[in-house]
Amino acid sequence: MMIIGEAAAASGVSAKMIRYYEETGLIPPAGRTASGYRTYGPKEVQILRFVRRARDLGFPMEKVADLLALWRDRTRASAEVRRLAEAQIAALEVRIREMEAMKATLSHLVQACAGDDRPDCPILDELGGSPCRSAGG
Amino acid sequence: MMIIGEAAAASGVSAKMIRYYEETGLIPPAGRTASGYRTYGPKEVQILRFVRRARDLGFPMEKVADLLALWRDRTRASAEVRRLAEAQIAALEVRIREMEAMKATLSHLVQACAGDDRPDCPILDELGGSPCRSAGG
DNA sequence: TATGGGGCTTCCCATGATGGGAAGGTCAAG
DNA sequence: CTTGACCTTCCCATCATGGGAAGCCCCATA
Numbered sequence: 001m002m003i004i005g006e007a008a009a010a011s012g013v014s015a016k017m018i019r020y021y022e023e024t025g026l027i028p029p030a031g032r033t034a035s036g037y038r039t040y041g042p043k044e045v046q047i048l049r050f051v052r053r054a055r056d057l058g059f060p061m062e063k064v065a066d067l068l069a070l071w072r073d074r075t076r077a078s079a080e081v082r083r084l085a086e087a088q089i090a091a092l093e094v095r096i097r098e099m100e101a102m103k104a105t106l107s108h109l110v111q112a113c114a115g116d117d118r119p120d121c122p123i124l125d126e127l128g129g130s131p132c133r134s135a136g137g
Numbered sequence: 138m139m140i141i142g143e144a145a146a147a148s149g150v151s152a153k154m155i156r157y158y159e160e161t162g163l164i165p166p167a168g169r170t171a172s173g174y175r176t177y178g179p180k181e182v183q184i185l186r187f188v189r190r191a192r193d194l195g196f197p198m199e200k201v202a203d204l205l206a207l208w209r210d211r212t213r214a215s216a217e218v219r220r221l222a223e224a225q226i227a228a229l230e231v232r233i234r235e236m237e238a239m240k241a242t243l244s245h246l247v248q249a250c251a252g253d254d255r256p257d258c259p260i261l262d263e264l265g266g267s268p269c270r271s272a273g274g
Numbered sequence: 275t276a277t278g279g280g281g282c283t284t285c286c287c288a289t290g291a292t293g294g295g296a297a298g299g300t301c302a303a304g
Numbered sequence: 305c306t307t308g309a310c311c312t313t314c315c316c317a318t319c320a321t322g323g324g325a326a327g328c329c330c331c332a333t334a
Binding site for chain 2: 056075092096105106123
């Protein structure tokens with residue numbers, strides 16, 4: 001049996017976050033020693049590692065909870081897991097596309113900017129310019 | 138002179154956020170009517186629009202403040218603005234790469250998962266598996 | 275046995291940017 | 305004068321994480 005610091009080291013989840021996950025119900029309450037220290041066995045550490053990896057893949061905590069439930073359910077259909085993973089891929093793609101769009105706009109502006117000692121700057125001009133609604137009335 | 142709701146509609150920044158920007162010092166305190174309503178002229182609306190667009194390009198508020206300062210400084214060198222824009226592009230690239238990596242891992246897992254009625258699932262196996270440090274000792 | 279240091283406990287606060295909502299004042303139209 | 309839409313300030317919630325204080329516990333060492 002480990003106490004929280006050891007479980008944190010073994011799982012890659014900080015002690016702070018372990019307590020938080022417990023508080024929010026993502027993981028069940030840990031056992032306690034007579035003096036109140038939380039205790040963790042290999043199984044609990046494995047759960048924490050699971051959570052860590054799911055978070056590393058960008059799943060929000062709500063989806064991590066879903067994954068954990070499927071993990072615990074020996075009778076789940078793998079299709080359900082796959083759906084969650086595909087939804088996460090789609091969510092990542094949305095965010096990636098948003099950021100690619102920002103990047104493209106910035107790249108255009110940077111290209112148009114001399115980037116020298118003079119004050120003329122298309123970047124600021126664009127940010128400060130009047131609203132240019134395409135096909136506006 | 139407009140009051141805050143009109144300025145919000147004209148700039149695309151919500152009234153809530155306008156007050157927040159003022160509170161945090163991003164924008165100077167608005168004028169007030171005798172009864173305490175905030176007032177905004179075309180210049181202030183332009184500033185708000187500037188902020189909005191910079192935020193839309195993903196700049197954090199701190200960098201927006203830097204951009205605003207450069208915008209106000211008629212003697213700035215465009216090189217400074219360009220540096221900020223390039224840094225923002227770099228920051229976006231970092232985040233994009235992180236998400237691409239997540240997506241790639243998930244895509245691998247999804248490909249390996251049958252996605253049918255059976256419970257066998259490489260995705261859960263991977264999340265719950267022992268730590269497999271590549272090129273480990 | 276006493277002591278020191280480090281780890282544990284709970285509780286509160288902060289982040290970054292935004293929204294929601296309550297309680298109360300103001301203004302314009304009727 | 306009433307009604308309703310708008311404004312004001314103030315507090316709370318998000319999402320996931322970290323920082324820190326006050327106080328208890330445990331182990332090692334003198």
